[in-house]
Amino acid sequence: MSVTFHYGQLTATMLHQIGAMNVMAVSGGRWRELEPGVIELPVAYGYRVEVAYDEGRDTYTVRRRWIAGARQAMKGEITDVHAGELGQVVYLASCYREPFG
Secondary structure, eight states, X not given: OOOOOOHHHHHHHHHHHHOHHHHXXXXXXXOEEEETTEEEEEOSTTEEEEXXXXXXXXXXXXXXXXXXXXXXXXXXEEEEEOHXXXXXXXHHHHOTTSOOO
């Protein structure tokens, strides 16, 4: 059975599963929706944590990205993250001095 989410409802669910305290710890409460099912939390020094929902598998992909001007690089990725693990994985992705993925 396929469930279709409203644009804002999916984002609200993702933020709820990450947890308000994790969003505050990672980005100071800042986030933006890149597209339906994908949100980005800015960290520091050009690092960002991107969370993408995979509707078919009902899991998430968490990526650490570094962006400086026109240069950007993927610094790590973890796939198949379940809702119960999402907050912890997002927090780990925000610790840019530690290896991730």
